Amino acid sequence: MAAESQKRPISNIAFIIAMQSEALPVVNRFQLTEDPESVFPQGVPWVRYRGKYKDLNINLIWPGKDPALGVDSVGTISSSLVTYATIQALQPDLIINAGTSGGFKAKGASIGDVFIVSDCAFHDRRIPIPVFDLFGVGLRKAFETPNLVKELDLKVAKLSTGDSLDMTQQDETSIIANDATVKDMEGAAVAYVADLLKVPAIFIKAVTDIVDGDKPTAEEFLQNLASVTAALDEAVEKVINFINGKCLSEL
């Protein structure tokens, strides 16, 4: 981003939130309303909510329900597309990708933990040709927010992203190589697009299921989704209150 943008207060924030059940508590918390006229092209299911909160223009983009199947458009393709289209349409000062994630108890994660992400990478893009292998992993640093982390006493973790809810042995090997504490289906894709277009991005991930635990991921995920999105929403409010009135360089 341009240096000058770091020196004026942040005014325009875009949340990218993949699931409706993750998005709606945030929509309600900040009393956002759905845009009557979409800024996105005809045909796409992407939904923009917007509102003013303190000194901030808050946008929340949810990729919406798949037009044919009616389920949330989760995963890296939808989240990269909405990140791209959001940056083009709204030119946010800061992107916040918030959502639920799997956590690894071996790395200290528990159900309901909320993490700020330091690094994103992919664990399901194996291209065993030199340099292409690094492209596949796609390691990127999140925008650094040392003051936010310290002030709100947030846990910091590395995130690994893939398009499956489950985890194969090969995924696990890559996740360990990525040194990840949390695993999601969008983060590294949002980071990729934000990096291309030079918009700072931060990532807030709440743990719904323990990947290296005894319970099946899908079951545990669905069981904890409601309670953990409440914890996520609380953390998001604290982060927004901290951001309000500050420049990027003060985060």
Added chain:
Amino acid sequence: MAAESQKRPISNIAFIIAMQSEALPVVNRFQLTEDPESVFPQGVPWVRYRGKYKDLNINLIWPGKDPALGVDSVGTISSSLVTYATIQALQPDLIINAGTSGGFKAKGASIGDVFIVSDCAFHDRRIPIPVFDLFGVGLRKAFETPNLVKELDLKVAKLSTGDSLDMTQQDETSIIANDATVKDMEGAAVAYVADLLKVPAIFIKAVTDIVDGDKPTAEEFLQNLASVTAALDEAVEKVINFINGKCLSEL
């Protein structure tokens, strides 16, 4: 697409081609030239080549080299982004995703074979929750071209897409479930975006390596890349000559 667009001759074609080595033979064949002023935003490495061939305006979009790593921006995220941005900027009548692929000898594929794709699906998006599982697989029909297939005597096959060059056991299970003869890293992502925005898309895939054979994929892929892109380029020329002067409904 609108019904009337099927009844006038196709005029505006957009190729989406992931690798430079796949794109350049097509660029040279149709004497396309690189756009001096990008239609895409600052920061993205995407390259548009364009030219007139017979009655057709031909665009070829290559996602370009990764700005940090210098390798082709392969895979589903880049290809979905360029498909989206290309449709927004150029409103093509038809998208043609052409490229190399792995082939399964058990399904009749040999090195150098060129296939027209009937169906695309993903093999690395496992979401074991009802309906989300179908979203993950993302099965889509390519635009049907029965006359083109018959006239040019082309082989037809199903395509399975994933972000890895290799294949795990879980990938293989999904590829078999997808009944795929060819495996690539972009097709189903291009199909997803084209379907969202209601632009017809066809897929031409040439086999560089036999996935269920003895040789390591990466080695075989690199060995055959040059010769197979020549075969791909020849097939592309035949397809373009067939398309010239026809409406979508005549393909």
